[in-house]
Amino acid sequence: MHTIQNLKALLDRGHRLPLPDKVLINGNGVNFSSSLTVDKGKTYRFRISNVGLQHSLNFKIVDHQMKLVEVEGTHTIQSMYSSLDIHVGQSYSVLVTMDQPEKDYSIVVATRFAAKKILVGSTLHYSNSRQSLSSASLSAMGPADELDWSIKQARSIRTNLTASGPRPNPQGSYHYGLINISRTLVLESSAALVKRKQRYAINGVSFVHSDTPLKLADYFNIRGVFKMGSIHDQPRRGEGGGIRLDTAVMGANHRAFIEIVFQNREKIVQNYHLDGYSFWVVGMDRGTWSHASRREYNLMDAVSRSTTQVYPESWTAVYVALDNVGMWNLRSEFWARQYLGQQLYLRVYSSVHSLRDEYLVPKNALLCGRASNMQRPIITP
Numbered sequence: 001m002h003t004i005q006n007l008k009a010l011l012d013r014g015h016r017l018p019l020p021d022k023v024l025i026n027g028n029g030v031n032f033s034s035s036l037t038v039d040k041g042k043t044y045r046f047r048i049s050n051v052g053l054q055h056s057l058n059f060k061i062v063d064h065q066m067k068l069v070e071v072e073g074t075h076t077i078q079s080m081y082s083s084l085d086i087h088v089g090q091s092y093s094v095l096v097t098m099d100q101p102e103k104d105y106s107i108v109v110a111t112r113f114a115a116k117k118i119l120v121g122s123t124l125h126y127s128n129s130r131q132s133l134s135s136a137s138l139s140a141m142g143p144a145d146e147l148d149w150s151i152k153q154a155r156s157i158r159t160n161l162t163a164s165g166p167r168p169n170p171q172g173s174y175h176y177g178l179i180n181i182s183r184t185l186v187l188e189s190s191a192a193l194v195k196r197k198q199r200y201a202i203n204g205v206s207f208v209h210s211d212t213p214l215k216l217a218d219y220f221n222i223r224g225v226f227k228m229g230s231i232h233d234q235p236r237r238g239e240g241g242g243i244r245l246d247t248a249v250m251g252a253n254h255r256a257f258i259e260i261v262f263q264n265r266e267k268i269v270q271n272y273h274l275d276g277y278s279f280w281v282v283g284m285d286r287g288t289w290s291h292a293s294r295r296e297y298n299l300m301d302a303v304s305r306s307t308t309q310v311y312p313e314s315w316t317a318v319y320v321a322l323d324n325v326g327m328w329n330l331r332s333e334f335w336a337r338q339y340l341g342q343q344l345y346l347r348v349y350s351s352v353h354s355l356r357d358e359y360l361v362p363k364n365a366l367l368c369g370r371a372s373n374m375q376r377p378i379i380t381p
Helices: 004-012 147-156 214-219 291-296 335-339
Strands: 035-038 043-049 056-061 066-071 083-086 091-097 104-112 119-126 183-194 197-202 205-207 244-246 248-253 257-264 270-274 279-286 307-310 314-321 326-332 343-349
Touching: 004 335, 043 083, 066 083, 083 091, 083 147, 147 279, 205 343, 214 326, 214 343, 257 270, 257 307, 279 291, 279 307, 291 314, 307 314, 326 335
Parallel strands: 035 119, 183 257, 205 244, 248 343
Antiparallel strands: 043 091, 056 083, 056 104, 066 091, 104 119, 183 197, 197 205, 257 314, 270 307, 270 326, 279 314, 326 343
């Protein structure tokens, strides 16, 4: 069994993480040893989250259709799916009606786009069932790694414009598809050895932690902890290549409306998360992003979420309204890549220091590093 300390030590020595032994469902990795009892005719809500370290998963309930109703807080068009690809850090809610003959059915979770196919099964047990399952046929239930199928499914997940409570009104004065983009960021991952150890980077910069938390350094205006502009808006080729180590911080203006393009030239699925925000996933496709790619964008009902996948040798574009002042982490959801540098901080800045935009540091916050002896400022509303 690997502890987090063991995994960190392995990465610190320059090695890669081993392949996982198994997939777990609610902590259980033995096929069909756990079951969920249901009543025929009733509809149940399943909340499905991928909290793994790096692998995309496919979820299905054999012979049952799943009605997708929510993605990370966004009510979706209620489309039906026989299985769902769920990437690292993502969550889905589905409704499943128990409308099949009363027997036991497989709940199957399988890795996707991985070097080693791993499956795990649980049992959906109808309360009056007298026919039990065996795990003998489980190996035949995994989905094929069809990239185009997965991209098509991801594009089909859209916002339900007629559902939900208070939110930006898509049909009213606020519509993300009608707002002018003030800035475009193209973020490209890379991998290389630095001093004979594996490192990962965004736009050629592999993140290293400073001796003081960045938010405290920014809040108390402590110099020398980080440098604004230490990472470029776009990948720079022809500047010596390779990867450099730095505390990557990118500046941005409060209330700007920006476009972020995640470009993936590697042969694996990648996932990115942005703290403090939800973003509209407006487009994704194979190949290299260009300005012409904007013709494919969904500017009407794109889903709003905080984590998105980027398929192998493909791109994903998102729109973000920077309405939240602070120092926000943008990172790979692959834990090993994040730990070894594939992350940056987005500093959303306002020259107006107001409690309307940002609260004070809490009184019980621990001050450390170069901020240990700082006095907490007082700001009047």
